[in-house]
Amino acid sequence: MTHPDSRKRYAVVGNPIAHSRSPCIHEAFARQTGIALSYERILAPLDGFAATVREFFDQGGAGLNVTVPFKEQACALAGERLSDRARLAGAANTLWMRDGLLHGCNTDGVGLVDDLIRLGHSPAGRRVLLVGAGGAAKGVALPLIEAGCAALRIVNRTPARAAELGARLASQLPPMASRITAGGLDEAEGDWDIVVNASSSSLGGEPPALPAGIYADGALAYDMVYGSAETPFMRQAQAQGVRHRADGLGMLVGQAAASFAIWNGVAPETGPVLEALRRSLQDGA
Known part of the structure; x- marks a missing residue:
C-alpha cells in the first residue's frame, strides 16, 4: 500500500511528540531546496515502536526521524545496517529504506560539530570536556574526536559510565585513544576550551x-538543551566569567539538516532556518 500523496513522506516518531519542532524545520528545508515533501509527527505507543515504523514504511514513507524514548530501539531495528556513529552510540535518530532494508544513522554529533564551527569554536585542536555519559553523550562523542580535538574528557555523575563510554570510543579509534580520558564530575579539572553539557541536568532546573x-x-x-532563556548550565558558566555560551538549538537544526541530506542528497542551509526558529522560540510560539 502506498500513501496517496505524491510528495515524499517523512515524519518524526516519539512519545511524547507534540512539542517537536522537526516539521517546521524540514518544511523550511524543503522550501529552500525546492523538494516536495510532507513531514508529520507520529505518536508511537511505548510498546509499539517497531509496528509504527513498519506501518510507516509499508505505506510508502521515505524517512523517519526518531526521538525519545525510541532511539535505542531504532538502532536495534536497523541491525547491521548502521553508520559507525549510530553503532557507537547504540542509538539511531534517522531511518530510511534502501533495497527493501532498513538503515540507520545518528546525526546528533554532526549537528553539534557543525554548530560549534558556526559559533567559531571548531573542536579541531581544542580541549573538549563532555559532561554526561548517557544517550546524548554517546551520540556526539565519536564526531567530536573525529573532528580533531586535542583532548576529550568524558565526566559523569557515575564515573563507571564515563569510563565505559571512553573505552568504547577508544576501541573505535585506536590511534586517538591517548586523547580520551574519563572520570567523575569532580574530576573535570583542567582548562577546557569547549565544555559540552550532554547531561539532563538543565531539564531538572539544576546545573551539573x-x-x-x-x-x-x-x-x-x-548546553545541548535549548529554550527561550539561558539554561542553568549556561548561567553557571556565566557566574564563572564565561562570555561565550550557547544552547542546543543550532544542534537541533544541524542534525535535522544532516538527516535531510541523507534522505534527499542535498545539504540545506541552516542559518536562515535557525534564525527563524530562534525568533519563534523567543516569541513563545
Missing part, C-alpha cells in the same frame, strides 16, 4: 555539579 575553574580563556560553554 562541576568544579569551578575548568574554563580556559575564551572558552565556550555549550
